[in-house]
Amino acid sequence: MAAYEQRRRVGFKDTNLTGNVYFLSHFAWQGECRESFLQEHFPEILEELQKGFCLITTYSNCEYLAELNAFDDVIVRMRLGSLSQTQITMLFEYWKSAHGTEEIVARGEQRIACFQRSAQGLLPVNVPSKLKAAISQYSDVLG
Numbered sequence: 001m002a003a004y005e006q007r008r009r010v011g012f013k014d015t016n017l018t019g020n021v022y023f024l025s026h027f028a029w030q031g032e033c034r035e036s037f038l039q040e041h042f043p044e045i046l047e048e049l050q051k052g053f054c055l056i057t058t059y060s061n062c063e064y065l066a067e068l069n070a071f072d073d074v075i076v077r078m079r080l081g082s083l084s085q086t087q088i089t090m091l092f093e094y095w096k097s098a099h100g101t102e103e104i105v106a107r108g109e110q111r112i113a114c115f116q117r118s119a120q121g122l123l124p125v126n127v128p129s130k131l132k133a134a135i136s137q138y139s140d141v142l143g
Helices: 023-041 045-050 129-136
Strands: 004-009 053-064 073-083 087-098 101-118 121-124
Touching: 004 023, 023 053, 023 073, 023 087, 023 101, 023 129, 045 053, 053 087, 073 101, 073 129, 087 129
Parallel strands: none
Antiparallel strands: 004 073, 053 101, 073 087, 087 101, 101 121
């Protein structure tokens, strides 16, 4: 199954005083992976945001399976979990890469909802068709 991948090296900014990765870093990496995906597959997002379109995170979690430390190489893999008319759920896996092997170290999930700013406030809107098509490439559910 295809996944959108973002590779990174753990920096000191990602760790706590004991030297392992601080738990909130995984959430930041989810956001960075999602943003990289949008930049690559839906660059029109900036124009849409200026027109009042909003992507709002309504749920996010992470299950930690093993520790990461400074200078570890990590691969964040994002897949489509589910897609509704107005929401996208993305599944994340965090893999430590070392010496040609990979070890899963965490799993996460993030749900975003699409809204449009209006005089009445935020109104739910459909997931843009180009975004639907792009994220659907990373799913075995819809493929």
